[in-house]
Amino acid sequence: MAVEIFYDDDADLSIIQGRKVAVIGYGSQGHAHSLSLRDSGVDVRIGLPEGSKSRAKAEEQGLRVLTPAEASAEADLIMILAPDTKQRAIYEKDIEPHLKDGDALFFGHGFNIRYDLIKPPSNVDVAMVAPKGPGHLVRRQFVDGKGVPALIAVEQDASGTAQALALSYAAAIGGARAGVIKTTFTEETETDLFGEQAVLCGGASALVQTGFEVLTEAGYAPEIAYFEVLHELKLIVDLMYEGGIARQRYSISDTAEYGDLTRGPRVISPAVKEEMKKILGEIQDGTFAREWVAEDEAGRPNFTKLEKQGDEHPIEATGKKLRDLMSWVDRPITETA
Ligand SMILES: NC(=O)C1=CN([C@@H]2O[C@H](COP(=O)(O)OP(=O)(O)OC[C@H]3O[C@@H](n4cnc5c(N)ncnc54)[C@H](OP(=O)(O)O)[C@@H]3O)[C@@H](O)[C@H]2O)C=CC1
Ligand SMILES: CC[C@](O)(C(C)=O)C(=O)O
Ligand SMILES: [Mg+2]
Numbered sequence: 001m002a003v004e005i006f007y008d009d010d011a012d013l014s015i016i017q018g019r020k021v022a023v024i025g026y027g028s029q030g031h032a033h034s035l036s037l038r039d040s041g042v043d044v045r046i047g048l049p050e051g052s053k054s055r056a057k058a059e060e061q062g063l064r065v066l067t068p069a070e071a072s073a074e075a076d077l078i079m080i081l082a083p084d085t086k087q088r089a090i091y092e093k094d095i096e097p098h099l100k101d102g103d104a105l106f107f108g109h110g111f112n113i114r115y116d117l118i119k120p121p122s123n124v125d126v127a128m129v130a131p132k133g134p135g136h137l138v139r140r141q142f143v144d145g146k147g148v149p150a151l152i153a154v155e156q157d158a159s160g161t162a163q164a165l166a167l168s169y170a171a172a173i174g175g176a177r178a179g180v181i182k183t184t185f186t187e188e189t190e191t192d193l194f195g196e197q198a199v200l201c202g203g204a205s206a207l208v209q210t211g212f213e214v215l216t217e218a219g220y221a222p223e224i225a226y227f228e229v230l231h232e233l234k235l236i237v238d239l240m241y242e243g244g245i246a247r248q249r250y251s252i253s254d255t256a257e258y259g260d261l262t263r264g265p266r267v268i269s270p271a272v273k274e275e276m277k278k279i280l281g282e283i284q285d286g287t288f289a290r291e292w293v294a295e296d297e298a299g300r301p302n303f304t305k306l307e308k309q310g311d312e313h314p315i316e317a318t319g320k321k322l323r324d325l326m327s328w329v330d331r332p333i334t335e336t337a
């Protein structure tokens with residue numbers, strides 16, 4: 001089925017400019033949405049708990065910070081940009097008691113609706129604006145006059161105008177400069193989880209670490225291995241981003257292209273594709289969501305252990321040393337990261 005793609009000309013910015021928006025959370029996505037909404041002329045306030053380390057940052061950046069309950073009570077559109085595993089508790093304690101007829105409840109990812117963790121009342125719009133990129137780059141691209149594409153979805157259309165509202169919000173954070181695709185909470189959740197697990201984060205990180213290990217274990221210099229499998233990956237992916245895999249193949253040598261065509265399928269073998277299908281199945285049947293929610297409730301023991309192992313991988317120390325010598329990389333992740 002053909003998708004519907006919307007651009008700035010299809011969006012009416014005045015719709016979101018007429019709302020009182022509360023952004024709950026001020027992390028990767030929260031800071032990007034809030035600052036870009038404000039820069040687009042939207043009345044925005046931030047909801048953060050009293051002890052949150054992000055309060056000072058949001059205030060320094062000129063935003064009004066309230067508690068999540070105060071922000072929800074004041075607003076008529078509430079965007080939840082807290083961690084997925086914390087959203088249900090925040091919703092029940094700080095948001096649900098303040099929902100009024102005509103309010104809108106927005107999400108940046110469909111996890112809590114797709115897996116029935118949050119069940120909103122029928123008198124509010126429930127919609128999603130999910131940028132297809134990390135929050136710090138969503139903000140950086142907005143500031144640079146560009147935009148990260150976004151998905152919008154409407155789960156519940158109490159007002160009859162929820163889609164126009166979601167599109168207006170997406171335009172205000174720069175998404176409609178690049179393209180906004182209409183989807184469902186289910187499609188966004190399942191494709192997003194699959195993308196981050198199998199390709200963008202899980203697949204790419206494991207590919208880079210494994211390539212580094214193979215080279216260094218064979219006795220090659222870690223610095224050369226780093227440049228080869230991590231630093232240059234960005235340059236190769238830049239070509240894919242600009243012109244697809246064909247542009248990448250146009251720019252590389254024919255020796256590289258022959259290796260790409262013949263060896264690539266051996267690395268990403270049919271067994272890898274089978275494993276990817278299994279991972280997708282675990283997302284679709286809720287296994288991953290149940291595992292992640294239980295891991296979080298248990299205090300994240302496995303997450304913490306694996307994160308530490310990743311931080312201690314030798315590629316990190318090698319990379320830090322080399323990036324310190326390149327003034328244009330390793331910019332701090334700040335407002336315009
Ligand atoms: N990271 C990304 O680029 C993307 C994320 N998303 C989605 O966006 C949502 C937010 O993710 P992300 O930006 O990564 O989250 P982060 O972990 O970066 O930030 C979470 C924010 O929520 C705050 N927070 C924690 N607990 C509470 C609470 N009880 N009440 C209010 N605020 C709270 C945190 O405060 P403190 O600073 O004090 O810890 C922090 O500011 C998720 O649904 C995610 O799936 C979607 C697309 C991409
Ligand atoms: C790729 C990871 C992501 O889905 C994103 C930045 O889009 C996330 O959840 O952070
Ligand atoms: Mg994503």
Ligand SMILES: [Mg+2]
Pocket residue numbers: 109192193196
């Ligand atoms: Mg995601």
